[in-house]
Amino acid sequence: MSVKTFKKGELIFKDGDKITSVYLIQSGGASQCLIRGKKNIDLFQLGASHILGDQVILGAATHPTSAIATTETKVLEIPVETLKSHYEGAPQMLKVIIKSLADRLRLAMNEVRSAKLEKDSSPCPEDQVAKAFGAVFHTANHKGDKSTPGRVVVDWNLMKQYSQRVMGEGPKRLEQVINILVKLKLALYEMGKAPDNPDGPDEIQKVHFLDLGLVESFFEFYQYYYFKGGRSDLLKVDELCQQMLDGLLKMADGQEVDRFGIVSVDFAKFSEYCKNEIGINLNNDHFSRLEGKGVFMKRKNASSNGGGVLLQFEIKEFRSIFQSWKMLREIEKWNEKGFVDMDEKEEKPKKKVSGGPACPACSAELQAGAKFCSECGHKIVAAA
CATH class of the missing domain: 2.60.120.10 (Jelly Rolls)
Known part of the structure; x- marks a missing residue:
């Protein structure tokens, strides 16, 4: 042995x-x-x-x-x-x-x-996602301590019991949902010794939710599009759209926000970012692709700084959408692995460009003889 x-x-x-x-x-x-x-x-x-x-x-x-x-x-x-x-x-x-x-x-x-x-044997099937995240939100919102500014604190044992008895959500899936929130820095665990085992290993004692509003936004977003006929495609992660939205948010960081929550980003600078960081030549097809995922922005001619075009959008809405996409990706990985890998290292997305033939719309690599781009669906016209 x-x-x-x-x-x-x-x-x-x-x-x-x-x-x-x-x-x-x-x-x-x-x-x-x-x-x-x-x-x-x-x-x-x-x-x-x-x-x-x-x-x-x-x-x-x-x-x-x-x-x-x-x-x-x-x-x-x-x-x-x-x-x-x-x-x-x-x-x-x-x-x-x-x-x-x-x-x-x-x-x-x-x-x-x-x-x-x-049946669907995934740890968190599609028809259970909204229920699982909704159970977390409603339990924390109803039973959590809100005396600390900027966070809601819930006793872990109380959370498991309440979620199971009232929401019908088991502790196993509940913990994995919270693991996703901790991984995305939307929550954190407070560890300690169990009262009945002071010499034992540290265990979860409390959960601190750092942005419960985003949890609510996600499960409302999911349940709306999952149960709305013909719109479930909005719940599929598009890596290129996620990279573009990430770039928009990075460029908007520190920019002045008006009284309606709208921020402006210089189109030329964003185009340069997409070329250098993502590897695409920004065009109208990319904006159409974003709009197909529910991401809309306004283009406005700048009246200062030598003219140009500004991209205007509500930054709070874009941040909520971006977090929802990140959660969707974590759920995909959870269903693939069977658990939420808290120790996974975040990989930097690879650029779409390559040495071979590329899509004229999104610059993604094309397979030989392809008639449509596998990334954006753009029709490929054969050279005469």
Whole structure:
């Protein structure tokens, strides 16, 4: 027997692998799941003192599921032969009880597996997104302490209980939603020792929401377009639009805002930003693409600074849209991985330009013989 440590997100074993060892979790946690392409279908969440690979007791030769560490996890690896020798040496009555429990667990596992595969097995399916984020907002808004300016503080145990009893939202999905908010710096955890275990590890005690209004804006935005027929395309992340909106907000930072919340950005400077930072030659197709995602701005001739054109927009609205897009992207990654990766490093988006043929509308790389751009849909006219 030996102790092994698995990093967060590391595969402990995969379904179909031969069972050579059984793992007793000493600390940390693991997701017992099915891996299907880029998605992990979560079945159970296991923690300290739980066992992985126990199906070998019923004679299974291979793992029926996969196991992935959800945090840094230490396990005691017990070779199958060692486990079998202990099992065979146990009193007959104890062996019957163990086999009965293992068989009952197998039946429960098969039922859960079938149910998960029959429906959308994502950790947060599309029809549950608004409900999950709405539960977070309404619980925090109703039960949170608002005495500290600029934040709402909620006791973690109270939040889990209230969300489950009143909103019908389980603590597992609730925690992952808040993990997204913490990752995007819209919330933070207050850690501490549990009152009944002062010598134990630090646990979540409270959640501090730094901008509850953005959480409300997101779930209202999501539920409106998800349940409004024909508009669900607005809930799909467009990387190029996200880069452009990010650029607009960066250029608007520090600019004077009028009494209506409108800010102005110089068109020529924004065009230069798009060319240097994103790799596109800005044109009307790009603005149409933004408008297709619900991002509208006004163009106005400047009366000073040598003329030119100004792009005018409501900065609060654009910030809300940008945060919503970031949340949508995090939900996509959550459904792909099976959990929210809090330690993921943010990658700088790559420029669209390349050494090969490029789309005349958005400058994205074109595949040989393509009739339409895969990025913006622009029709490609073959050279005569």
